[in-house]
Amino acid sequence: MRIALLGNPNTGKSSVFNMLTGLRQQIGNFPGITVDKKFGVFSIEKEEHTLIDFPGTYSIYPRSKDEQVVYDVLSNPNHADYPDLVIVVADESNLERNLFLFTQIYDLKIPSILVLNMADIARKKGKIVDIEKLQKRFEGSVVVETTARVGLGKDRLIQAIQLNISKKEYETFQLKAHLCEVEDLKGQEHEANERYILIRELIEEIEVEKNQKKESQSNRLDRILVHPIFGYLIFAGILLLIFQFIFAFATYPMDFIDSVFANFSGWLGNTLPEGLFSDLLSQGIVPGIGGVVVFIPQIALLFFFISILEESGYLARVVFIMDRLMRPLGLSGKSVVPLMSSVACAIPGVMATRTISDWKERMITILVAPLMSCSARIPVYTLLIALVIPNEKVLGFINLQGLVLFGLYSLGLISALVIAAILKLLINSKEKGFLLLELPSYKTPRWGNVGITVWEKVKVFTLNAGKIILAISIVLWAMATFGPSDKMEQAAKATKIEAESLNLGKEEKDRLVASAKLEQSYIGILGKTIEPVIQPLGYDWKIGISLITSFAAREVFVGSLATIYAVQEDGGSNKRLIERLRDEKRSDGKPVYNLASGVSLMIFYVFAMQCMATLAVVKRETKSWKWPLIQMGFMATLAYVGAWIAFHILS
Amino acid sequence: MSKSLSSIIPGQLVKVSFIKDSALKPKLMEMGLIIGKELRVLFKAPFGDPIAIDVHGYVLSLRLDEASLIEVEDFK
Numbered sequence: 001m002r003i004a005l006l007g008n009p010n011t012g013k014s015s016v017f018n019m020l021t022g023l024r025q026q027i028g029n030f031p032g033i034t035v036d037k038k039f040g041v042f043s044i045e046k047e048e049h050t051l052i053d054f055p056g057t058y059s060i061y062p063r064s065k066d067e068q069v070v071y072d073v074l075s076n077p078n079h080a081d082y083p084d085l086v087i088v089v090a091d092e093s094n095l096e097r098n099l100f101l102f103t104q105i106y107d108l109k110i111p112s113i114l115v116l117n118m119a120d121i122a123r124k125k126g127k128i129v130d131i132e133k134l135q136k137r138f139e140g141s142v143v144v145e146t147t148a149r150v151g152l153g154k155d156r157l158i159q160a161i162q163l164n165i166s167k168k169e170y171e172t173f174q175l176k177a178h179l180c181e182v183e184d185l186k187g188q189e190h191e192a193n194e195r196y197i198l199i200r201e202l203i204e205e206i207e208v209e210k211n212q213k214k215e216s217q218s219n220r221l222d223r224i225l226v227h228p229i230f231g232y233l234i235f236a237g238i239l240l241l242i243f244q245f246i247f248a249f250a251t252y253p254m255d256f257i258d259s260v261f262a263n264f265s266g267w268l269g270n271t272l273p274e275g276l277f278s279d280l281l282s283q284g285i286v287p288g289i290g291g292v293v294v295f296i297p298q299i300a301l302l303f304f305f306i307s308i309l310e311e312s313g314y315l316a317r318v319v320f321i322m323d324r325l326m327r328p329l330g331l332s333g334k335s336v337v338p339l340m341s342s343v344a345c346a347i348p349g350v351m352a353t354r355t356i357s358d359w360k361e362r363m364i365t366i367l368v369a370p371l372m373s374c375s376a377r378i379p380v381y382t383l384l385i386a387l388v389i390p391n392e393k394v395l396g397f398i399n400l401q402g403l404v405l406f407g408l409y410s411l412g413l414i415s416a417l418v419i420a421a422i423l424k425l426l427i428n429s430k431e432k433g434f435l436l437l438e439l440p441s442y443k444t445p446r447w448g449n450v451g452i453t454v455w456e457k458v459k460v461f462t463l464n465a466g467k468i469i470l471a472i473s474i475v476l477w478a479m480a481t482f483g484p485s486d487k488m489e490q491a492a493k494a495t496k497i498e499a500e501s502l503n504l505g506k507e508e509k510d511r512l513v514a515s516a517k518l519e520q521s522y523i524g525i526l527g528k529t530i531e532p533v534i535q536p537l538g539y540d541w542k543i544g545i546s547l548i549t550s551f552a553a554r555e556v557f558v559g560s561l562a563t564i565y566a567v568q569e570d571g572g573s574n575k576r577l578i579e580r581l582r583d584e585k586r587s588d589g590k591p592v593y594n595l596a597s598g599v600s601l602m603i604f605y606v607f608a609m610q611c612m613a614t615l616a617v618v619k620r621e622t623k624s625w626k627w628p629l630i631q632m633g634f635m636a637t638l639a640y641v642g643a644w645i646a647f648h649i650l651s
Numbered sequence: 652m653s654k655s656l657s658s659i660i661p662g663q664l665v666k667v668s669f670i671k672d673s674a675l676k677p678k679l680m681e682m683g684l685i686i687g688k689e690l691r692v693l694f695k696a697p698f699g700d701p702i703a704i705d706v707h708g709y710v711l712s713l714r715l716d717e718a719s720l721i722e723v724e725d726f727k
Contacts (some may be wrong), residue, residue: 097709127708222694226696316712320696320703323696323701324696435713435714
């Protein structure tokens with residue numbers, strides 16, 4: 001059976017989804033649109049059922065692009081995803097508003113199950129529903145009570161599915177009910193009014209309301225969490241804690257993954273018979289995969305924290321207190337989470353903008369998100385800082401290198417906000433932004449749900465970024481391996497002879513040969529071609545090569561430099577590479593890597609859109625190449641101008 | 652006397668009397684803001700915007716721009 005899962009936001013719909021399907025869930029697409037279709041397969045007594053999770057909505061009429069799919073599917077029995085059964089999840093403690101969506105679906109005469117979820121919270125709030133009466137009123141449907149967060153009521157729900165409801169001969173809830181057109185706002189208003197009057201009457205009958213406590217716990221917590229001073233202090237504290245965790249703890253698994261992949265590709269290179277295939281595997285594919293996997297710890301940790309905050313209900317308060325501050329910049333309170341995510345990686349950040357209902361606010365958030373310094377920039381920053389910034393103390397206690405790193409992150413953040421404010425003036429939109437957001441009551445997060453969210457985000461990142469980073473790694477490998485005519489071979493031979501005369505070890509010899517070949521390869525030629533363009537920034541063609549290769553992912557910059565300068569990579573410290581770079585002289589005898597060119601490079605990496613995977617995701621989310629191209633354009637301009645200014649001030 | 656929801660101070664109990672025409676009107680109604688509905692303004696965000704209201708059973712936050720679409724009168 002094809003079963004659709006619908007419900008208002010914050011009703012524990014995903015808990016019900018997880019309860020039924022567990023980890024057996026997949027992401028697909030609804031035909032023709034980009035909204036992710038989350039579905040899972042589960043079986044009851046050997047019969048397989050597909051459960052499709054629809055976006056949370058308050059009504060079947062769409063109020064945002066994401067919600068359109070609900071109307072499209074339910075209004076069209078010929079739709080490929082038209083369900084045999086609809087499970088509507090409702091918050092029992094707030095039945096009035098939840099019944100609105102349910103009665104709309106009930107009136108469409110699609111077989112349905114009404115799940116009264118969060119029964120525990122309803123009890124706490126002193127709201128008790130007479131389920132028998134409710135069942136009697138909706139005789140064409142089955143009413144079930146659950147507390148899906150803790151897995152209560154699963155048996156009842158499964159039994160209800162087994163009943164195989166297909167009874168269509170029942171009286172609709174709203175007499176003379178008919179489905180309005182999407183554009184017929186007046187009709188929808190009329191329907192809403194009538195429906196709520198009927199629901200109100202029904203609620204009077206079925207709800208046994210005890211005395212409500214004067215001030216709920218949520219309300220008391222809100223007094224502190226949205227407080228003009230404590231509210232921001234607490235949020236800042238939480239942010240600090242999260243990033244402390246990410247940067248302090250994620251480095252261990254990241255270093256481990258790094259060394260595993262480095263060792264593995266080294267082992268492959270030594271073990272496989274020499275040849276193109278071995279090179280492709282050990283220098284193209286394996287490091288390419290490694291470049292994706294290495295970011296998983298940070299992304300997993302970040303989403304672990306974000307989903308805890310979301311599950312607890314706190315995230316909605318962050319939106320609430322940040323909205324007014326973000327609005328003058330053309331952003332909304334809902335932009336905070338995407339921008340936060342972008343500090344780990346812009347890909348999940350851009351995807352998290354889907355919750356922003358206003359088109360313009362969402363576009364601006366997407367466009368500026370990659371300006372937040374992501375984790376792929378860290379290896380570049382640390383190398384360059386160690387290279388050109390002296391390890392000194394400022395004012396006796398502040399580490400200068402740390403200060404510069406902090407400065408780079410701040411530069412990213414500030415430029416994101418400034419650019420947002422400029423884009424606000426440039427982007428035209430007829431739509432008027434709005435923020436109608438439910439502040440759910442505070443709950444203890446369920447670890448199962450948190451785990452599943454983390455798993456999903458990691459999967460989405462790995463698949464999206466993985467494909468592209470891997471493909472580009474292979475292309476770049478090919479460009480670095482092949483060159484026009486036989487120049488490469490000649491250079492290799494010449495270097496080999498030279499190296500032999502110097503009596504070098506095999507490894508060192510190989511590295512010199514690799515470096516010589518790279519210079520003659522297509523990528524080497526490309527590096528030299530762009531040299532005139534990047535010279536004003538203080539870079540030479542060798543840096544040019546690294547700039548091009550780091551289009552796969554920014555951290556490739558470091559590995560590229562190591563290959564070009566024929567230095568063995570030594571993991572995190574880069575000691576040998578730094579020594580080698582310090583010795584590098586220009587034709588006039590001055591060092592290539594000095595304060596001016598080093599800072600210029602750092603600034604370049606703060607701004608430049610050196611990430612094909614992000615561009616691809618932006619294209620997918622905005623459904624055109626226009627926005628990613630604009631984004632790449634303004635970021636490249638910022639990078640070039642910023643780097644140029646830095647170079648000329650400092651030299 | 653009817654006044655805009657955006658001008659109500661926290662703690663006050665009011666009743667929806669009228670919703671101005673706008674593209675947002677059906678959405679507001681679907682969220683439960685229909686004529687006659689009792690609301691209590693709970694608290695405001697640090698700069699007075701957005702505000703949070705209790706719509707009989709759940710807490711809804713909305714910007715002052717949206718709140719000004721909703722006319723309310725004192726609850727008796």
